[in-house]
Amino acid sequence: MVPAKFYETLSEAITDLKKRGYVHDFNLHPEWIECPPLNLQFKPAEFHVDEVHRFEGMTNPADSSILMAIQSSTGIKGLLVDAYGMYSDSLSPEMIKCLTIDKRTSH
Numbered sequence: 001m002v003p004a005k006f007y008e009t010l011s012e013a014i015t016d017l018k019k020r021g022y023v024h025d026f027n028l029h030p031e032w033i034e035c036p037p038l039n040l041q042f043k044p045a046e047f048h049v050d051e052v053h054r055f056e057g058m059t060n061p062a063d064s065s066i067l068m069a070i071q072s073s074t075g076i077k078g079l080l081v082d083a084y085g086m087y088s089d090s091l092s093p094e095m096i097k098c099l100t101i102d103k104r105t106s107h
Helices: 010-019 093-098
Strands: 033-035 040-042 047-055 065-072 077-083
Touching (some): 010 047, 047 093
Antiparallel strands (some): 033 040, 047 065, 065 077
């Protein structure tokens, strides 16, 4: 596994990851993630988080965000940006497990 790159800013990370093929935008739902432009939904067994990057707000730590580089089992790559730590309250246990860093995920 190649270690994840360190990014200074969220926009820098998004730009680089898009160059690396993570071109779609994903939205998070309690039971799945979706790719609205392609009209697709992926359940936890249908995707993997390849990389996770965390960013803290410059003036307020509560403005922290998390960026996930995700690949579906069919090869569709995209990005999911969410408020750090906030997503877990409304997610199913399967989604929480799938969004957890594992040995296949770069940090």
